[in-house]
Amino acid sequence: MTLTQLVSGSLLLVCLVAQSAPDRAVIERSLDLRENWLPLTRNLMLEPVWTRTGDAFHYKLSVEGGFLFFRDQVYQSQTEPAFDHQLVATGLSRVTGQDYTALNLPFDRFQYADDGQSIRFYLHNIHWQCQLQVANCQDVTEQRQPSAFGVVRDLQQQAASGPVPSPDGNYQAQVSGHNLLVLDQQGRLVFQTEDGVSSNFYDPQLIRWAPDSSALALVRVQPGKARYVTRVLSAPADQLEPQVIQQLYPKPGDAVDVDQPVLVRPADKTAIDIPTTLFPSPYRIDSLAWQQGDQGVVWLSERDGWSHLYWVDSAGQQLQQLTQGNWRVRQVLAVDESSGTIWFTASGYYPGQDPYYEHLFRVGLDGSDFTTLTEGNAHHEVTLSPDYQHFILRYSRVDLPYVAELRQSHDGSLVRELARADISQLSAAGFRPPQPFVAKGRDGETDIWGLIVKPQNFDPDQAYPVIENIYAGPHDSFVPKSFWPFGFHSGGDKVIGMQAMADLGFIVVQIDGMGTANRSKAFHDVAWQDLVDSGFPDRILWHQAAAKQFPWYNIEDGMGIYGASAGGQSTVAALLFHPEFYKVGVAYAGCYDNRMDKISWNEQWLGYPIGSQYAASSVVEQAHLLQGQLLIINGEQDSNVDPASTMQLVDALIRADKDFDLLIVPGGEHSVGRSSGPIRYVQRRQFDFFLRHLKQQDTPDWNRVQ
Incomplete structure (x- = not known):
């Protein structure tokens, strides 16, 4: 609403003039932007794959109507289709129940198998193999011993291991009753360890013979804490009653598997613990290999x-x-x-x-x-x-x-x-590349890099509210540097997601502040034991520099911010600790208290032992500081961040008497709203939230039957 005051003599008239709500079709066009623009590139090559011999390669290429795979030779250009696409699409559709066509196969890379008679690829956490002579695809995922975030084995699902032969065929090694057994060709016992017990067992998955068969290496495991997270699947697809799901999920401070490498020489009948002086605090060894x-x-x-x-x-x-x-x-x-x-x-x-x-x-x-x-x-x-x-x-x-x-x-x-690549059709449809922008960070010297995405109908004489797409995790940098605006997964929220948001009348930006990776160690160390920093001192200076240079960059009335996972945590932190700057936020699947999140990521950046630094980075502990408008979105079945982290934030906000919006997606995973679940619905809720609270505009009545 805008306020207009009309003065006529002594009569004061106050008129409330409603801004026109965005047309429903405008919002739906933004929701469909990725699907409509994705087929408009031509001759754009995705990541290629070499043959083992190095004399040929294959790749996925954008063509009229979608994508196809091609193969080529190194020493002579001989481009041809990599396989019968319709045959693979038919076989994959039949086994998955999804409708795939030759031009929209849902994987980006594959490997030839069976001497070129089939292909293998990874899709939806499953390894698939499809034959190339008949329409037949099958799940070929290997059943290996699961582990939780690489630090604790799931002993309840420990996979059995058969005998592992030595390269010369003279020996076989296997684990039985927690101990290692080495047998000769006739199956006679050559050597057996005696110290294996359930609390200190030999791992059957990591038996590695030396190339000359004179020795083998494996690990003896002291198992860590088996902490399980329990979730309720409220609306299963195959039954009325809810289901209870348990997941092995170690958290910061939990004991992890401690793996002791062991060298075994069958001829000498010896098993020697390998000294761990190079790694004095050893834990979960995922692989062993002999150095040539x-x-x-x-x-x-x-x-x-x-x-x-x-x-x-x-x-x-x-x-x-x-x-x-x-x-x-x-x-x-x-x-x-x-x-x-x-x-x-x-x-x-x-x-x-x-x-x-x-x-x-x-x-x-x-x-x-x-x-x-x-x-x-x-x-x-x-x-x-x-x-x-x-x-x-x-x-x-x-x-x-x-x-x-x-x-x-x-x-x-x-x-x-x-x-x-040819993007003439994409450009004709309205695509304009993002605008890189650089400003100095908190030290006055370091360059901070980011991107600015404008609406397709951008008017430089108009002022636009600004929304920041944030991910401040210290494990990487996140601002796109290559061309591909769609991300590499369905619903990928890179440039295309920012463009869809911008087309509703916003400027949308992404920044790599201090504390993210791929610069100097000093740049990176800003995040050490201080994840709540999230680079905000750099980000705010970057926004202020942009507003000073561009009249259309309007941050005077406050900014919007959204992010997922660590970006969800940063989104809430922005509203709590920088309320004078960030006014409206949408937080997805956040690790709002790092003590509730997975052990590996959080101990890596906040350290061990667990101390006051964890509480200092917790937005749950400071929930009472909320001043802006917050929408929290979470998938009920998030297997990456314990969903209880979200509900503990909700509890803290309620106890602090704070208003907020909450959307829980039944069955939704960690990537809800980005690459799984009801993407369109979740994104529309984000769009509506920013339109109402940042632009002060009414949104369509989506419940009204059209």
Whole structure:
């Protein structure tokens, strides 16, 4: 409502003029934006996959009406369909009950299997295999011993393990009655451990023979605390009565599995505990492997303030730095011991470029022959061939559609262009790339990077309220750097989700403040034992700088903010601790008190033992500070963050006599509103909330029959 005062003589007339509510069709157009725009790109290549030999590769490509998979050869361009798409769609539809077509297969990557007679891919937490001669797909998920967030095994579901033969076939190893047994070819007992008990047992899933069969390694496990979270599935699809679901879910402070590596030599009849001096607090070992050769290891460390590569000899004594500078190594792609070469990606190397853009480099194992293999002002995504001879480069920016090239790995030279995305139809439909914006952070020196998304019908003479899409988790950086605006999963809330929100009359932004990853160690350490900081001092300065530069960037009446998971926690923190700035928030699936959340993520960033730092980051403890408008959304079956965390926040708000809105989605998972569950409904509730409380506009009566 707006207030207009009309003065006529001594008569004061006060008229309340209602702003026109957005048309229902306008909101529905935003809800359908991803579905309508997704098919409008052409020749855009997604992540490629190499064959094991390195002489061929395949990839998913946008085409008229959807996407298809193609395969190609390295030494001669021979592009052809990777398989019969309709055959796979028929087989997958039949087994899943979903309706798939040749142009909308629901996976982005696959591997050939059975000598090219079938393909394997991952979909909805299931490994599938589809034959390529008949329409037949099946679940081929391997039943392995489950673990909870990588730290506690689920002993109630411990998978049995059969005998593991040695490479030379002379021995078989297996676990029976908590102990390791080694048998010869005739099944006679060669060696058996005697110290295995239920509280200190040998793990049958981690038996690894040496290549020469002279020894094997495995682990002896002291199990941690088996904490279970219990949830109620209120509305099961297959019955009327609710179901009770239990999940192994260790929380901060709980005892974790402690794994002791053991070396067994059958011929000597010995089992020796491997010293853990290199890792004095060992826990959950997920894999064991025998090192070939004896040159040492490549080590990634931030000891000089930046993430760099070091070489350590096999005794763990000599240390040599292989890369250095005010930039960071992001990922080691391959180590070729035969040529003494490491291929890796790094960001921040080129002055004047966005410091998050990744590039490809190589360096010798002795630190020599450092070589830059990509240079362009863009984000570079690299897939190296298994024989190390070539790589496929896909480079892009948020304003530069993907270009895919085949290059040689020794010098980065171009072999040929593979695909160049065409977005002419997408642009004709109204797409405009986000606008990068940079401002100084809290120290007055560090650049803080973000994106600004404007409405399609943007008018620079109009002032727009601003909404921030926040994710401040310290495990990564989150502002998109590549072109693909849709995310890589159905309902992915990247640029397209921000665009849908902006089209309702907002400016929507995303920022990487201090405390997020992929910059210097000092930049990252801001989050250590202080997750509630969420980079807000940097974010607020960024918004103020944008408002000073752009007249249409209106933050005078307060801002909106939304986020999920750690972003949900940050959303509530914004309303509690910065109420003069953030006025309206929508929080999804938040870990509102880190003591209630999963052990691995929270102990990693808030530390151990559990102390006052956990309470200091809890928005539940400070719920009484709420001043703005808050909508809390949570999936009833969230298996990532204990749903009780949400209900404890609700309880604290009620006890503090605070008003708020709450939406619980029965059966909804952690990704509710983003990639599972009733996405459209949940997103519409978010849209309505910001329209009513940030723009002060009435919204349609959705219950009225049309």
